[in-house]
Amino acid sequence: MARKNSRPEVSRRKFLAGAAVAGAAVTTSANAATPPTGAARIPSAVRPTAHQVALEANVVTEVKPIEGRAGSDFMVDVIKSLDIDYCYANPASSYRGIHESLINYGKNTKPEFITCMHEESSVAMAHGYYKASGKPQMMLCHGTVGLMHATMAVYNAWADRVPVILMGGNDLDAAKRAPGVPTYHSAQDINAIVRDFTKWDDNPVSLQHFAQSMVRAYKMAMTPPYEPVMIAIDGGLQEEPMGEHTGGLYIPRYVKSAPPQAEVGALRETAKLLVNAEHPVIVVDRTARSQNGVNLLVELAELIQAPVVDQSNRMNFPNTHHLCQSTQAQALIRDADLILGLEVSDFWNTVNLFIDNGQDHGLGIRQSRIKPGTKLITISSVELNQKSNYQDFQRFQSVDIGMAGDAEASLPSLIEAVKSVLPSDRKAAYEKRGEAMKRAWRQAIERSRQAAAVGWDASPISVPRLSAEIWAQIKDLDYSLVVSRAGIGSWPNRLWKMERHHQWLGGSGGGGLGYGLPAGVGAAHANKALGRFSVALQGDGDMMYAPGALWTAARHKIPFLSVLHNNKGYHQEVMHLQRMSNRRNRVANLGTEIKDNGPVGTRIENPDIDYSKIASGMGWWASGPVEDPKALGGVLKKAVEVVKSGQPAFVDVISQPR
């Protein structure tokens, strides 16, 4: 409220100027707390504090730099020793120390900071990067809320046997926490939330401890079975100067461990059975970790002309090879007298049939796919995983010979063992089998192409046509199919030539949606340096989990063709709901006010999402929705040119469900 005042008025601006001069002086005087007395006039307002004066008059008290090197500078030295290319991250206060060290002390290179828009995307990008390059990358996050966001993607990496170096900031020392939300939400043990789907974790309490744990974590992540690892980095450890500890610190040298190999005696026994089997079948899934693994598989199969069934969680075996018999899996498994499973995720389902029809008290029908007496042999590194609350195994399958070890690492010994017991009188039998496989392979190609012709001109566009149209544009490029959704099925594998390990990177692992887009971006990031053309068949539902990954690709100029398989639904769940409704003799509810083309809660329509607008809004070249199959080739051609120029391109294709 205004009031009359007989006292002389004092301009606040003049008062502050005078006070500021006095204030600036008092910072260095012994009477710093003494109010200014130079003016005889009495101020009309409550006297401001020295802090307010400094703020309002732009006078800053000098803050001296931290003396000595920051602990996080040493952390960067450790990280650099591991030759990590990128740090995928959302910024977070709890790792501000190491963030500053990475971009300034570390000059933002090796690793370069890649700005992400969701911690789940950060992990998925590192996941995809590894599968394209074979090099693990790091991600940084806030140790509580950020890591909570990241968890699903960590589970995907765990189930997909992919090493990712996870790092989370935390302010462990409650007595030193700065007030405010960032430190308020700290944890005693941030790693606990991902412990059941990481291979190892630690919470270093000194810089030397950090150095050892980083190298130890990297080493463990890179020993099969590959898995993510987690290191907590305390805020105090990052920000406190190294002081007198500087001198004694050292960085341990990283030497990769030799991978675990299957036991030699069991391999020899396997070799004897393989060479004498009349109908052997080799089943592969996450078998090849590299091109060398592909080459070794070819060598083994050719020795005895054994057909290979590729369950395709990696590119294991060239589909241009006559022994690639994946489309004949059912008949081959039925007739087999020996089945060798190499890193097969679900061996029970490989040799048994399950029908999800609710019979047998709701359990469904289980039937053996194999003949009595068929020898079952497995090599799997996953048997070396000792525990996990979060599981990724199916029904237990008894086998005749089970070997805990890495399949790719075991193949050289198995090949040598086979060579050493190859009977001379079996040569003609192998040749005859090889000729039969050549005929079957040619027939399978014919069948695939004729099947692709059905519904060729349909709109929504058929999945085989979508695959064929993309192939026409990329067939002469060194391509890498970085992502393909379940709805696409095996069509790219049936219609494209896949010969190199990087030409198909496999699925998410854990089945968590939100993998495709960021993992594709991460893989494309790796492929950029390797000169490969990256292409993805992206799911629409998956894309909407973390569309911010689009921006990261545009921001960091990652060339990448993402083709949206837009079937307007969470299609797997569409079919589950339909199955449940029918089993209970009820008409599936398609909605009352708005009728969808599938059960309530499973469709992404009404309104339809303008995905191209989302992509162009994030800085991508984008086109679509494309509904006319005859128009698709032209749009894809333009998109490929954009990608060749170094930019990401997006094409929304209204597609058949599956």
Next chain:
Amino acid sequence: MSMNWCGLVAIAASLLLAPADASAASAEKGKAFFIQYGCFQCHGTVGQGGNAGPKLAPDPLPYEALANFVRTTNRQMPPYREAVLPNEDLADIYAYLQSVPKTPDYKTIPLLNE
């Protein structure tokens, strides 16, 4: 239930399932029903099939065989009983499947010969 008993039931069911008046069936309505009842989810909008369900068209199975399977299947596809899919609507769906044009030989499609 033995396989023989299953077979007898299937034959009897197929006799009962023959459409009363096949000529009255509407392919246009059937196309809408093919979407509405969720057939397209596994078999595609023109019955072309996919990784979730086999091809139904062109050249669908004889009506009796198809209807028998739809009503009684115990395989991956759930059975559509009459309470869920009335006979008249099933007949319309069948008319739609019959109307799907023939598939060209893949050798006439350049993209499938690369």
